Amino acid sequence: MTADTNFGFIPEEGTGDSETKLDSSKTFVFRGKRYCIVPKRWGMLLIVCWILLLDIITLAFFAFINDVTSAYFRTSPAVTDLLASINLVARAVFGVAICFFSEKLTFRKIAMIASALMTAANVLIVCGVLSRNNFGFVIVGQIISGSASSLVLSVVQLVAFNWFPLWERGRALSFPWVTRRLSTVFSNLIATRSLGTFIFQMKHNVEVLDPIDDYVLVHRFRLVFSIVYGVLACGAFFCCVISRFYVTERPPVFQDDIELPDVDETSSLIVEKPFSLKREWKGLGYLFTNKSFLIIFMDFCFVLSVRPLADILISSLIIEAFPYLNDQFVGIMYCAGIAIGSLGSPAAGQLLDKCSKPRLIFLCFNGAVAVALGIFSVSFYVQSIQTACAAFVVILFCRDATMVCLSHRITGTMAMESDSIRVKAFSLSGSVSYANVAISTVMIRLILTYSNAVFAVLYPIPFLVLASLTFMFLWRYLRDAI
Template sequence: MAKSTYKVYGYRWVILIIFMLISFVIQLQWLAHAAVERPAEVFYKGQFNPDSFFNIDFLAMVYMLVYIVMSIPASYIIDTYGIRKAIGLGAVIAGVSGLLKGFYADSFEMVVIAQIGLAIAQPFVLNAVTAVTVRWFPLRERGLAAGLAILAQYLGIIFAMLVTPAFIGTHPGRPDYGSGFPHMLMTYGWLTFGAAVVTLLLLKEKPPTPPAADDLVRHSFFKGIKHILKQRDMVLMIFVFLVGLGIFNAISSMTDSISANLGVKDSNGLIGGLMLIGGVFGAVIIPALSDKYRMRKRFLVICTVGALPGVLGLSLTGYFIHNPAVVYDIALASAFILGFFIMSAGPVGFQYAAEVSYPAPESISQGLLLWIGQISGLLFVAGMSIKNNAYLNDWMILFCILMPVVIALTLMTKESPMIITEKDKMKGEIGG
């Protein structure tokens, strides 16, 4: 009788694909200018002060700035009104803002306004990853489902890094340098609008019966916050994401500046692109292994240790090697390594946080981790971009110092009690 209480539905994969689609376009819009920062400065020349806070980098920073304000309200709406209404609201805002950005692509001021709209939409989607997985997926599939959901975010960023330069004249000295922005933003605008329509039409709140027992009991929103902040391992995860996610956000937002710092003249987006490609592989492989072996902590430790060489390679290579071609090759390899490990830590960390903070709503635990990472990312990007990137090297060295701290904090956590229970259940089923 108990077995019939819970059921897994095939439509869960449709829900996941829809969620991946809207996640993809929102992240694509985030970094649409990041890989082509220098050509963008030419296109929008005279519309902003390059030495001020209100510059091209602001288009990436505004996502983090708005997230800090909107994360908790978005998590509250997800928890109170459900994923269909919350994600649907985010989709509507994103669809309208994406088109606005395309229609007024030649006005930097209007692009900023549209970017603020997209930034408002972001937490209604990003904060819902674990809320979607817990409503539709059994525990044994949630790491993989979260990995695929976050994979879509990475694919959106990869698209921004590698495809955007194809729309833009990126080679200095050529007559078309800095051209192509209206066509690029209009194309991305229609993609975003289409994804919003699909989301509104096909997204459902939850299946007729839950996929597992843990879907049945949850704290209220505010009680959940109090519960989360009392959990030692959740507090440790907050500090892990404060540094780790902040570093990822900063490097993702500043890829063209990092390329320039390495002596790369062409804004081809390869450093950012390879970091994201590495993340795509990592986001599929690491969470799937975490599910298979019923381990969260061990794979989080692997991710943080593995990310360290990537940060070191992007930061310190130029100090020891003076051949520009070799420096660039090492930077590309380092970007891939960094992406593979630091970006696969995201879905495993989100699922770990949801498990150690149960029965608090998943939107709160995930929202807090993203929120703290956006704060640090914003501060990192602001520091790196001040005075036309005068202190970028210093910040990269600081990241090298901070990564061992992240490793130490991860080692201090305990394994998820929920995943241990699930592992014991599986052993029992096999033994029976």
């Protein structure tokens, strides 16, 4: 017998075990049961990717047209800047709240609740846009959307854990990351190309437009947002319905060559127990005494320090370093970088599936991000936009690869834990760790304000070094988990 820490014990070929009557390439073992590898797993992954695409577009669409949005709602850009921040804060808060109800959350329930919340959020945003004077509807919609985001991140981990064997898990985790990046490009193109550019002036923090321009802005803004968020609401509702009738917990089970029914909510691996706040607190406390989880959580926080530089502040950094450029060039650079950089996810996934050195893969990609940041800084100093663009692509490529490595690692680490503990771990690592994005954004902005872009882009490097050191010296807590 050969041990597999994620899927229990798999009989060796020729042992005569009854389970070897099945083709081992079409089954995998988990907790003493042999599950069939069925094509439906790709359908489950497709549903999860579609939910993630809807979620990212809901978050990102406002961010690309902040000035136009503030002009439409007759408010200041600082107020509309809060939309993305509110979404991220709601994600972190709701991610903690999920931990107290994880015993009741199955894979199907999480997919349904996330889709239902996204439907409600998009409907509220459409109502706020159509009325124009009810900006509060848009804020509430973003809060609900952020709440759904914490569930979506858990769904991404659960589909890979529940439906894919170890040798396919890297690829399963990489597809949602590609969807996440490409949906950002998609929303950028729609937002920036459909609304056009409007010239307006600031007066007492209220946007004042020429009456003709104001009429054109109102008409086009309502049309574009009604279509975009209406489609998002319909897509989310469709996901909610299909999750109810299509999503199941795990593939069919084979036992002595007898196929058993799919596992559903009536035969879930989660043992039904009455709700107990004390038990939920105890489970949360256990999670934070789990050294493996704490290491991965810290690494998530460290690696996420790169995100503000690569996504949120890239326009400010490029224009500060190259004053002769404008937002239009930065938009093209950003979309091209995201599109090419998204290939880092499947590259890491393929390596994780084929290579038995996950530590080496993570360290190489993490080190490449740090080196690319150094080159990025040097390109600002020597005023080479070509080098800056190349370094930016490398940063995005390797950053996405490191995130897939971390997602793969936490999925493997939680393999032998209870379903409730896994939901807690996936929710916290995918939502609360994003609080570091807000902190890093503030710090990079301060460095940019009081120094220059050359030093601002170096801010994440110490955290990347800490991630590598943590990974290397605390590997003994993780070596049996992957």
